Amino acid sequence: MQLTHVTAAGGGRLAVREAGPPGAPPVVLVHGWAQTGAVWDLPDFHTYAVDLRGHGESDDFGDYRDSAAWAEDLKAVLDHTGPATVVGWSYGGLVIADHLRFHGTSNITALVFVSAITEIGRGRPGGETGPVMRAALPAAITDDAAMARFCRDMAPVLPAETVAELTAAATSVSHKVRGELFRRDVGSADVLAGVDVPTLVVHGTQDEVVAPAAAEYSAALIPGAELSLYPDTAHAPFLERPQRFSSDLKRFVR
Numbered sequence: 509m510q511l512t513h514v515t516a517a518g519g520g521r522l523a524v525r526e527a528g529p530p531g532a533p534p535v536v537l538v539h540g541w542a543q544t545g546a547v548w549d550l551p552d553f554h555t556y557a558v559d560l561r562g563h564g565e566s567d568d569f570g571d572y573r574d575s576a577a578w579a580e581d582l583k584a585v586l587d588h589t590g591p592a593t594v595v596g597w598s599y600g601g602l603v604i605a606d607h608l609r610f611h612g613t614s615n616i617t618a619l620v621f622v623s624a625i626t627e628i629g630r631g632r633p634g635g636e637t638g639p640v641m642r643a644a645l646p647a648a649i650t651d652d653a654a655m656a657r658f659c660r661d662m663a664p665v666l667p668a669e670t671v672a673e674l675t676a677a678a679t680s681v682s683h684k685v686r687g688e689l690f691r692r693d694v695g696s697a698d699v700l701a702g703v704d705v706p707t708l709v710v711h712g713t714q715d716e717v718v719a720p721a722a723a724e725y726s727a728a729l730i731p732g733a734e735l736s737l738y739p740d741t742a743h744a745p746f747l748e749r750p751q752r753f754s755s756d757l758k759r760f761v762r
Contacts, residue, residue: 511565514588517580520569523559524585530554533617533761534589538582539563540598540623542648542655542678542686547597548746552754553761556589558582560603562685564677572688578606586615593761595620598718598743599689601726602628602635605696608703617762619707619730622753623718623743626700626726629693633725634700638716640743649687652679662717663742670747700729707733708760710753712741 513521525545532554539547544564545557559566561581570577582603586592594616596604601624613619627634640661647654659674666674707730711723720737727735736756738745746753 512588513565514584516561516570516584517577518570520561520567522561522567522581522584523565524588525557525559526555527557528552528554534592535757535761536582536585536589536592536594538594538596538600538603540600541689542681543598543674544677544680546677547674549750550746550754550757553757556585556592558585560600562688563681568682568685572685573692575606575692575694576610578603579610582607583611583614589615591615591617591762593618593620593757595622595757596624597622597746598624600624601626602694602696605634605694605699608699609696613703613705616705618705618760619703620757620760621707621709621723621726622745623711623715623723624709624726625718625722626696627694627722628690629695632693632695634696634722636719636722636725638719640716641718645690646687649690650683655679655686663744663748665742665748666744697729700726701731703730703733706760706762708756709733709735710738710745710756711735712738712743712745712748714739714741715743717743 537557562568605626625635644658709727727733
């Protein structure tokens with residue numbers, strides 16, 4: 509793994525974790541709320557896993573409530589990688605939607621939404637949450653013990669070592685950043701309807717963080733999108749069902 513930095517609009521630096529066979533098609537990986545690019549392990553692909561602003565090795569900078577800022581962050585990564593398949597997990601799906609709003613599918617060859625939200629705010633169907641997420645908030649924003657419970661409950665089948673890694677990443681994110689990511693109200697129906705690249709929507713049927721209905725909403729709006737529901741899978745399909753996820757991803761990597 510090689511750690512590099514790209515400069516986003518406003519001058520903040522974003523850490524990018526590059527790994528995998530250098531000749532393979534590039535895949536940009538966008539993690540979820542209060543995680544880092546280290547969450548991904550996809551050895552069959554040439555991956556660029558970004559740490560979002562305020563997370564992991566990236567700088568804490570700028571306006572966390574501004575869709576344009578998130579769009580520019582992903583654009584900076586794609587300017588670095590060139591055309592790539594872009595995969596967004598959980599909150600990472602909203603970051604992709606932000607990019608689509610301002611830059612369309614520029615430099616994007618395919619999209620994969622994984623247990624993702626594409627909207628946020630009360631009553632937004634693309635951001636519908638489940639009981640684990642509702643139970644965690646608002647306590648997990650400032651209470652590390654509540655955050656640890658959230659990391660355990662998001663995907664109960666994960667081994668204790670993986671849960672410990674998720675928890676360490678989550679509690680390293682400042683309380684300010686954890687909270688700011690939820691202080692947004694964004695609808696994305698129009699940008700999803702305008703997607704013009706192959707798109708896969710992956711979601712676990714037992715996801716209690718982001719409701720499966722959010723995936724169904726996104727897949728119905730994106731022209732030609734494929735919806736792949738994983739049975740007996742919670743909020744982290746790429747960790748819970750790595751072989752199936754890798755196989756699905758291979759079909760969409762361009």
